[in-house]
Amino acid sequence: MSNINRRHFLTLAGSTLAATALGFPMLSFGASKHVVIVGGGIGGATAAKYIRMADASIEVTIIEPNKTYYTCFLSNEVLGGGRDIKSIQFGYDGLKKRGINVIHDLVTAIEPDTRKVKISSGKTIRYDACIVSPGVSFNWDAIEGYDAKVAEKLPHAWKAGAQTALLHDQIRAMPDGGKVIIVAPPNPFRCPPGPYERASQIAWYLKNNKPKSKIIILDNKAKFSKMGLFTAGWERHYGYNTNNSMIEWISGSGGGKVTRIDAKNMTAVADVDFEGDVINVIPPQKAGKIAFVADLVDKKGWCPVNQGTFESTRHKDIYVVGDASVASPLPKSGYAASSEAKVCAAAIVAKFNGKDAPVPSYVNTCYSILTPDDAISVAMVYRMGDKGKIIKVEGSGGLTPTDATDVMRKREVTYAHSWFKNITHDTFG
Amino acid sequence: MKYKMLTRLFMLLVSSLISTVTFAATPSATMLANSCAGCHGTNGSSVGPASPTIAGISVDYFIETMDAYKKDERPSTIMTRIARGYTDEEIKLMAEFFAKQPFVRQPQTFDTRLAKKGKKIHKKYCEKCHEDGGTSSEDDAGILAGQWEPYVRFSMEDFTSGTRTMEKKMKKKMKSLQKDHGDAGVDALIHYYSSFE
Secondary structure (H helix, E strand, C coil), X not given: XXXXXXXXXXXXXXXXXXXXXXXXXXXXXXXXXXXEEECCCHHHHHHHHHHHHHCCCCEEEEECCCCCEECCCCHHHHHHCCCCHHXXXXXXXXXXXXXXXXXXXXXXXXXXXXXEEEECCCCEEECCEEEECCCEEECCCCCECCCCCHHHCCCCCCCCCHHHHHHHHHHHHCCCCCXXXXXXXXXXXXXXXHHHHHHHHHHHHHHHHCCCCEEEEEECCCCCCCHHHHHHHHHHHHCCCCCCCCEEEECHHHHHCCCEEECCCCEEECCCEEECCEEEECCCEEECHHHHHCCCCCCCCCECEXXXXXXXXXXXXXXXXXXXXXCCCCCCCHHHHHHHHHHHHHHHHHHHXXXXXXXXXXXXXXXXXXXXXXXXXXXXXXEECCCCCEEECCCCCEECCCCCCHHHHHHHHHHHHHHHHHHHHHHHC | CHHHHHHHHHHHHHHXXXXXXXXXXXXXXXXXXXXXXXXXXXXXXXXXXXXXXXXXXXXXXXXXXXXXXXXXXXXXXXXXXXXXXXXXHHHHHHHHHHHCCCCCCCCCCCCHHHHHHHHHHHHHHHCCCCHHHHCCCHHHCCCCCCCCHHHHHHHXXXXXXXXXXXXXXXXXXXXXXXXXXXXXXXXXXXXXXXCCC
């Protein structure tokens, strides 16, 4: 025991010495603390900004391969035709202006013992704390016949950008009377209401442009997020539960469990074959790749963390925020990622200043837009429970009331757009 | 000997870190306020187009508003659901935090002619409580000048339709405003508030 402690102590002391002697290979940091952030999505970028806001003496470096980030949230509105894809695109100039270093490269390894991050150019970067915000990756072997290569033709569009544009193009090129198949993923996955908002948005486009067309959602679940509100919305706008419904949802037990994709014949194979003109497969998910490389995942493929600080329970001084972390009951949403990043940032700043981790508080707010005049939402406030686990604050939160008026649901659209502008500005601005 | 002491020190440090990570207390004002920023903007100044800026408003107005949401006495989309997540103490902390932040305005589109008309209307019916052209939060008045237009419009709709209650003084003024200028007067007022940058 004391041997391990001694070694650990010496490693810590040694690495501090090494850091002082060698400095940072690309930028000089002097004696200040250095936080390296792996991944510049909502979680990573928000953490960077909020660390700098709380303590400008801390050096922050984001390592992110892409120069532009496309938000997943509101990418469905691009499919519905109500939003230009450029409006969901964000760069890193705002963060650079805050003195945050941004390196566009890929992290290939994280070494917890020496507290170093390796990037593909061969350089190594030292950290005092490393925040990993890798988002999700796909289980490509879960559905036979569907992998990264096939996704270039049958898009998942679950990471926004080129995939969103591809799916949008395919829906626009589809004939009137065609069929769109959406294969929804099993839990847990990024953006739980997302597949159903997507169906709503595509339905909006089809209703106005190709009204004879249909959407079939093949789901392996028995129920889904905001289900009652979605189906009521589909009844209001898309003839749901009538013979002429534009949207059909097939549950797992109802024959919606897809086992194979036959891309050549444009068929999703469940209990029976479903042919489609457009097939959108949202594959089962796990933490982003670097989380696996850095040994941050549990058996289920997600990253266990101290839910009060988001420090990995597997490796010291490495923190995991956003979709990749195990933070349930917080959902895997953009707002949750932002909220987690702020809690994590505050914990790291406190630690560097010799203070205890602050008492956390978390919020999630999530809108789904059904038509340009009709949106629904879910919101919740969370706090730390007795057992070190995040819990919902009793009596708080919940869904848009089922008896909400048309006027109020129209306001929710306006507030959804406001949510988008503010969260992206709060992240990248 | 030295090494033993170092080990002990290190152990002490580790155990103190572990033992202090308990979460029974109230979060700090900053911790609470930061979680509002996703909708209301960093430090409470919204970049639009609808969620209101909550920076710079008075402590009492903030508390009163959150209380009204909690009790479902004020119409809202999600704020009723959010407000119920906080204790009175937490709401007070947030109120104090946002009261200290500057109300940062963004340019909005407005009709110059209507804004001019609205300015006169404001002076006659509103200025007494919403001082300095609606820029002031004195006497717990909501800041109107430069507030986001859709939010102001929704609020006016709720006041005039009766789903949101007005204080006696405001009710009286609103009645005479409506009588003298009708809905067009309210519209002009909204344009005036949107004209602030």
